[in-house]
Amino acid sequence: MIASIPAEDAILSHYLARTPRSKALAAEASKTIPGGIVTDTRAFEPYGIYVDKAAGTRKWDVDGHEYLDFFGGHGANMLGHAPHAVVDAVRSAVGRGVQFAANGPLEVELSKTVARLMPSAERVRFTGSGTEATLLAIRLARAYTGRTKLVRFASHYHGWHDHAISGYIAEFDGTAAAGILPGIAEQTLLLPAGDIAALNRAVETHGNQIAAFLVEPVGAHFGVVPLDPQFLHEVENAARAVEAVFVLDEVLSGFRVALGGAQSIYNLTPDLTTLAKVLCGGMPGGAVVGRADIMDLLDFDVKRRGGRPKVSHQGTFTGNPVSMAAGIAMLREIEASDACARTNALGRTARAKLNIAAKADRLPFLWYGDFSAFHLMITRHEDSVAEPFDPYVVERERYLARPQPILNRLRMALNVNGVDVNTKCSGLLSAVHTEADIDALTMAVARAASMLHRAGILVGPQ
Numbered sequence: 001m002i003a004s005i006p007a008e009d010a011i012l013s014h015y016l017a018r019t020p021r022s023k024a025l026a027a028e029a030s031k032t033i034p035g036g037i038v039t040d041t042r043a044f045e046p047y048g049i050y051v052d053k054a055a056g057t058r059k060w061d062v063d064g065h066e067y068l069d070f071f072g073g074h075g076a077n078m079l080g081h082a083p084h085a086v087v088d089a090v091r092s093a094v095g096r097g098v099q100f101a102a103n104g105p106l107e108v109e110l111s112k113t114v115a116r117l118m119p120s121a122e123r124v125r126f127t128g129s130g131t132e133a134t135l136l137a138i139r140l141a142r143a144y145t146g147r148t149k150l151v152r153f154a155s156h157y158h159g160w161h162d163h164a165i166s167g168y169i170a171e172f173d174g175t176a177a178a179g180i181l182p183g184i185a186e187q188t189l190l191l192p193a194g195d196i197a198a199l200n201r202a203v204e205t206h207g208n209q210i211a212a213f214l215v216e217p218v219g220a221h222f223g224v225v226p227l228d229p230q231f232l233h234e235v236e237n238a239a240r241a242v243e244a245v246f247v248l249d250e251v252l253s254g255f256r257v258a259l260g261g262a263q264s265i266y267n268l269t270p271d272l273t274t275l276a277k278v279l280c281g282g283m284p285g286g287a288v289v290g291r292a293d294i295m296d297l298l299d300f301d302v303k304r305r306g307g308r309p310k311v312s313h314q315g316t317f318t319g320n321p322v323s324m325a326a327g328i329a330m331l332r333e334i335e336a337s338d339a340c341a342r343t344n345a346l347g348r349t350a351r352a353k354l355n356i357a358a359k360a361d362r363l364p365f366l367w368y369g370d371f372s373a374f375h376l377m378i379t380r381h382e383d384s385v386a387e388p389f390d391p392y393v394v395e396r397e398r399y400l401a402r403p404q405p406i407l408n409r410l411r412m413a414l415n416v417n418g419v420d421v422n423t424k425c426s427g428l429l430s431a432v433h434t435e436a437d438i439d440a441l442t443m444a445v446a447r448a449a450s451m452l453h454r455a456g457i458l459v460g461p462q
Helices: 010-018 020-032 084-096 105-117 130-145 182-186 196-209 229-241 262-266 292-298 321-335 339-360 396-400 404-416 435-454
Strands: 051-055 058-061 066-069 123-127 149-153 188-191 210-215 245-249 272-276 286-290 365-368 373-378
Touching: 010 020, 010 404, 010 435, 066 435, 084 321, 105 123, 105 286, 105 321, 123 130, 123 292, 130 210, 130 245, 130 272, 130 286, 130 292, 149 196, 182 188, 188 196, 196 210, 196 229, 210 229, 229 245, 229 262, 286 292, 321 339, 339 365, 339 373, 339 435, 373 404, 404 435
Parallel strands: 149 188, 149 210, 210 245, 245 272
Antiparallel strands: 051 058, 058 066, 123 286, 272 286, 365 373
16 A cells, blocks of 8 residues: 655655745755754654744745644644734733743732642742753652652653653663763663553562653653553552652643643642643743642742752743743633633544545545544554554554655645645644534545555555
8 A cells, every 4th residue: 555755756846846935945944953943843854834924723834825734833722823812912911021030920820820720730830841841840859759760651752851852752772862871861761651560560670769750641742652541540559659759741731631631531640740832822831830848849948848958940931921921811711611622522523534534535544543633543454453443452663653754745745735734644633623624634635645646655546
């Protein structure tokens, strides 16, 4: 069903012809920006589109083409692009000043909102990003427990800092990623996600050395590699058994799957939770929230810290008033509506329609996921998956064995047909998407698949 990618095909030719300004900008970017991109998640060959503006479910590139967007602002755009309430709040905040180097009332209001919506959030500390949030959570856990080791799960993403990047897309044997000190990687116990036996062995062998267990609740990168919710309870129980800190990374799931996060759906009580993306309305910012006795290690009052040394945390843009204003507006809009339930329902609809169409068109595509996500697994007749599809019995390697050249061409063909998804051909719904948008996505996938057939990339029946 899948052939090799020709050096030149009609898809690439069409893409190049319609994106000359993006091509020119990519060439300019490569002169001053390493790789021509500002984050690895935007890597795309020969270059990605350059977007000029966005509104609602649409965005427009610098060549004037409109795209139905399912990239979702990396998960931040719960209410679509430029929602009026958030834009108005940001405009008002900018007019009052963007950096006071002083405390502000908006950080108090947003912290109170988070604490009200997420019961485990006895204390809230804002950070500059999701990466900073997980870094601070790990520091707090080590300071609180006096231990050094961190339990993480292979391919789970917790930001790009030194304590989290090894074992995300490579180094699954526990070795250090490029630029990371081996000693740092050695303090991480990298386990296969979902493997209870491996979890128990780690606890038995290293229990009194483990400071924290850190996990993405929906599975690696919002379910690209799904995780059985029962395993989350095993992780929580393991943390309790050895008196380690249970950290739930809800940077992507927080306020997206539910107002109380995935923890409210799965009945979990994390000691610490990391948040970002939706939290600040799509503006830069994050937070660590959780138990008062752990979070109070940030306090200057030695009595509140229980006599423990203070954990240091700074940040010029921590609690930035513009980000705080955006977050308040975003959470207010989500709370006043059925945004979470609607977005989850749209995700179910999208996966169902895409799979019905793939089966009818005899495409080697299987769309899966949970909540507001859809992910693509390219299947083969000689290596088929069972029906109905059970995401928890498929081996992790199947999810990770995604032929990136094929996905690259599929995404390129989708771009040509006016749809944008991420580089793995995964997507996220927002509360402002409609069933008509899902129908348009389904039609675009069919047209893109036909282009892959004509290019000889997909072979066999259509």
